[in-house]
Amino acid sequence: MTDNPWKTLKITPVYDNPWIRLEQHDIINPAGKPGIYGKVHFKNRAMAIIPIDSEGNTWLIGQYRYPLDVYSWEIPMGGGPIGMDLLESAKRELKEETGLFAEKWTEIMKIHTSNSVTDELAILYLAEELTQGETEFEETEVLQIKKLPFPEALDMVMSGEITDSISVAGILKAARILGY
Structure with a gap:
């Protein structure tokens, strides 16, 4: 069954800032009972890039993630305004975080990051035929850049x-595409 078994009665905004909106949905659930559902709406599309050079190296970004209270290694990623060209946003993010430019771009997947509480959609690209330039970190970014062989990132x-x-x-999707 692919029809929507949920009925929305009312949507109440709870919180709003330039990046997210939190909503409370008064609903009738699939069992026919009233309830509430919280939803985080993202105002940007997430985009992430796996850069691969001609020697099979990739780049990871290390940064402290405030909501988790941990240091995290990640592929280059960021957000692009909904309605803006996603590939152009991805090119901007790759340049900002790594200084890299890519001649070849391949969209490799779209994923919902947490489909139980948010509508966030991420688009992932493989970026190849790379040229190194200068980074352009945003004021909120304190980033460490790590260049390493792709199999080490997979490990x-x-x-x-x-x-x-x-x-x-x-990384798992790129590993399959690249034959690792």
Whole structure:
């Protein structure tokens, strides 16, 4: 059955800022009972990039993730305004975080990051034929850049050292595409 078994009675905004909106939905659930559902709406599309050079190296970004209170290794990623060209946003993010430019771009997947509480959609790209330039970090970014052979990034996923869901999905998908 692919029809929507939920009925929305009312949507109440709870919180709003430039990046997210939190809503409370008064609903009738699939069992026919009243309830509430919380939803986080993202105002940007997430995009992530797996850059691969001609020697099979990739780049990871290390940064402290405030909501988790942990340091995290991830593929380059960021957000692009809904309605803006996603590939152009991905190119901007790759340049900002790594200084890299890519001649060849391949969209490799779209994923919902947490479909139980949010509508966030992430688009992942493989970026190849790279040229190194200068980074352009945003004021909120204190980033560490790590260039490493792609199989080492894959090992970091498999050992649990990389836990970011977009990075895990992207690296695993790229590994299949690249034949690792």
